[in-house]
Amino acid sequence: MADKLDWLNKHLVLIRYTSLSDVIEKEGYKIRPDLAELFKGETGAEAMIGKFADVGRFKCACELMAYTAHRRAAVWWGYRCVLSLMEELRINPAEERDIADIGASLEPEVPDFAKIKPPEPNPALIAKAKADVGELEAELQKAREQIDPRILKVFDEALEAGYQKFKSIHGIHPLDLIKKLGERIGEDEHPIDPNSPIFQEAAKLKAQLAAVQKETVETIKSVIPPKVPEHEKKVRDNALAAVFRWVAAPDAENSQKCLDIGNECPDTPAGLLSLSSFWAYGDLLPLGEQPVPTPPGLAANGLCQVFLLCALHQGGTRKVKERYEEYFRLGFEVLTGADNWEAPLAAGKAPHEDAAFASANAGGGSGAQAPTAQTDPAASPSPAAENGKGAAAPEPSAGGNADAAPPPAYKRWKPEGDVP
Secondary structure, three states: OOHHOOOOOOOOEEEEOOEEHHHHHHHHOOOOOHHHHOOOOOOOOHHHHHHHHHHHHHHHHHHHHHHHHOHHHHHHHHHHHHOOOHHHHHHOOOOOOOOOOOOOOOOOOHHHHHHHHOOOOOHHHHHHHHHHHHHHHHHHHHHHOOHHHHHHHHHHHHHHHHHHHHHHHHHOOOOHHHHHHHHOOOOOOOOOOOHHHHHHHHHHHHHHHHHHHHHHHHHHHOOOOOOOOOHHHHHHHHHHHHHHHHHHHHHHHHHHHHHHOOOOOOHHHHHHHHHHHHHHHHEOOOOOOOOOOOOOOOHHHHHHHHHHHHHHOOOOOHHHHHHHHHHHHHHHHOOOOOOOOHHHHHHHHOHHOOOHHHHHOOOOOOOOOOOOOOHHHHHOHHHHHHHHHOOOOOOOOOOOOOOOOOOOOOOOOOOHHHHO
């Protein structure tokens, strides 16, 4: 099997094309315009994959690997990536959201920092103001006592006459006016009329939005059946079982089963991987009399979409970039022969059915940072590996220790003469 070959851990060998020109011409790989500068001067597919990894473009590296990989190994790689996602979701499941909650709340939420709080009364300031007023009244009374009563009487009569004149013109006594002004100090300067036309129109608009939201939810629910977790798990397990059977024996019958089961859940990573396995067989009519070749790049493109579905899946313990780095690590192990399907076949149990296997091969466990690329010459294979004996791959811990340091993403192998 692959893990017994003497090129183990040296370089990618389970690939169909070694040159970029072959990948482009025979598989229809497209070079994105924004990546054209990175491709300058590179002609080898493996060298370009390493270059992507060196600059942290693990998504691009995974895509190019999918187009160059041997199809059977590529499907096993996709299978291992789905297992990695399943392990993440086992630790941190995705929260299901009811579609009826979308747009249900029409009221905008004002953050705390933007809320205006009414000023709170200051007891000390109020007490001081009352004391000041009391002092002024006492001083006024004291001053009146010092004035000749006859003069004070004439003054009061004249003052009252002025007040009455003011009242005859404005309809209110000046002292009553001052009293009312004092009462209005505590009132809202700009009162809001709840019966204002703007509030009436806002209420109509909210009612219309609520009606549209309700109709939309009912329409969506009428065409999309509700999720049944037990059924979804069964379909997923069936798809993974079909993929594993195909990897073990990629024949016409197993390819047809991948097609049939994959069509039941094509929008899930496991379902799309099952369809990708069917495309990887190379015949669109595996049980027919005449073979119908699969279009170039269809299987590789399907595998790339499997990676994308896994990377964007809600829940889990990794972010999108970390997932792609982990998927690159898994792919590098597969394409160098360090990881293959021999052990599960010998055990007679598919990995997705074996929780211990999935946990032990989860690539660092919960929350582990995906490893980074290494380009230092010191990261080259050991002398034993260069002499053709192969370096043994590290054995995964039986319990899947989350604290253990993850293995390096890959090691750039170069011939001895090219090492500076």
